[in-house]
Amino acid sequence: MRVAAILLAAGQGSRYSAQTATSVAKQYVTLGGRPVIRHAADALAPHVGIIQPVGDPVLLGSALEGFTPSGCTVLPVVPGGDTRQASVRAGLDALDRLPESARPELVLIHDGARPYVPGSVTQGVIAALEQHAGVIPAVPVADTIKRAKNGIITDTVPRTDLFRAQTPQGFRFALLRDLHRGATAADATDDAALLEQAGHHVAIVPGSEDNIKLTYKEDLVRLERLIGPTLLPRTGTGYDVHAFAENRPLIMCGINVPHTRGLAGHSDADVGIHALCDAIYGALAEGDIGRHFPPSQNEWKDADSARFLVHAGERIRQRGGMLVNADVTLICERPKIGPHSEAMRARLAELLKVDVDRISVKATTSERLGFTGREEGIACLASATVLVP
Numbered sequence: 001m002r003v004a005a006i007l008l009a010a011g012q013g014s015r016y017s018a019q020t021a022t023s024v025a026k027q028y029v030t031l032g033g034r035p036v037i038r039h040a041a042d043a044l045a046p047h048v049g050i051i052q053p054v055g056d057p058v059l060l061g062s063a064l065e066g067f068t069p070s071g072c073t074v075l076p077v078v079p080g081g082d083t084r085q086a087s088v089r090a091g092l093d094a095l096d097r098l099p100e101s102a103r104p105e106l107v108l109i110h111d112g113a114r115p116y117v118p119g120s121v122t123q124g125v126i127a128a129l130e131q132h133a134g135v136i137p138a139v140p141v142a143d144t145i146k147r148a149k150n151g152i153i154t155d156t157v158p159r160t161d162l163f164r165a166q167t168p169q170g171f172r173f174a175l176l177r178d179l180h181r182g183a184t185a186a187d188a189t190d191d192a193a194l195l196e197q198a199g200h201h202v203a204i205v206p207g208s209e210d211n212i213k214l215t216y217k218e219d220l221v222r223l224e225r226l227i228g229p230t231l232l233p234r235t236g237t238g239y240d241v242h243a244f245a246e247n248r249p250l251i252m253c254g255i256n257v258p259h260t261r262g263l264a265g266h267s268d269a270d271v272g273i274h275a276l277c278d279a280i281y282g283a284l285a286e287g288d289i290g291r292h293f294p295p296s297q298n299e300w301k302d303a304d305s306a307r308f309l310v311h312a313g314e315r316i317r318q319r320g321g322m323l324v325n326a327d328v329t330l331i332c333e334r335p336k337i338g339p340h341s342e343a344m345r346a347r348l349a350e351l352l353k354v355d356v357d358r359i360s361v362k363a364t365t366s367e368r369l370g371f372t373g374r375e376e377g378i379a380c381l382a383s384a385t386v387l388v389p
Helices: 014-020 036-047 057-063 084-096 119-128 173-182 192-197 217-227 271-283 306-318 338-352
Strands: 003-009 050-055 106-111 134-140 145-149 152-157 163-165 169-172 202-206 232-245 322-331 359-364 377-388
Touching (some): 003 057, 036 050, 036 057, 036 106, 036 119, 050 057, 084 173, 106 119, 106 173, 119 169, 119 202, 134 192, 169 173, 173 192, 232 271, 271 306, 271 338, 271 377, 306 338, 322 338, 338 359
Parallel strands (some): 003 050, 003 106, 134 202, 322 359
Antiparallel strands (some): 106 169, 134 163, 134 169, 145 152, 322 377
8 A cells, every 4th residue: 555654843842942952943953963853754764655744844855855765755845834733734735736646545644853763663553554544653651650730649540551652653544634624623632633533443553662752851862872873982172363353343152242352364263163163173083174164265254154163063964973062162361251151152052953051161361371361362272072983
């Protein structure tokens, strides 16, 4: 039977973002050198003939760039909706617009934040659809369940016959399409609920404890252990210096810092980013920033150094690695760095596509000694630790 999968990536992941203070939606967080959702797509592709991605066309299109699995057609991204149900509906409508000969008979709905789905789980769902209109993978609840209010336990819930639902969930395509078109409730947390409300039986097949949904920061650590190859730690250091100059803005760690003078340099002279790039390139044994962006080339004159750090982060991911942490120390008498350090951390984390808790920015003076003590310029030391195969 023709099987398609709708890959959902329209959610914002508010619980993950709140815990990690990141602006990157959880499905696009880097895991083992690639976005989480790319792993989810890889897991589905061997079992289906069509994948219909649903989400932000730019972000999702970039995450799936170059994804051309053998024997599986990846359709253009369709925008998601404000709710999960609206996003699934958008995917179903896109599949329904296919020629009748290509339209699927079965459809899987999968959360893009579940990157590690054992093939046996997906195959189990598809096989059970021969007998049932809807099938979900699930694992029995093993822990004792408590109901509480205002921090006080009010009840112990019997765990007999309780299961934790997972995805991919499988359905007869025409049935799910029609139920979505007739649905009025926009708060269904999964598609099985629509079948249940309509009186259809939904079967359960064994899920997997490894089929983790990225929800909290700790989940990413567990997924890294599952997905990541054997990674070796490498550490690089960077050092940079720029003299003060008149009539230039002072840019440090991607932030415009109010000051009477800026820094002299071929680019925007961001001493923090330059040192951090050298640390990352050093950890990868790929030279220094001058090798990748020669100051002799006019292309980089007055360039935004953010471009350099984005490239350094991409090199980590292209090598199948991940940034463990980066530590930046700015050396100057003035301006004071403390009031700007959190904004600097957030900007560096955004450019490197990592959680902000992996970035440190701090400062020190040289006790009025040397060129920094005489306020002739600013220096920066940086270190970066990466894991690469």
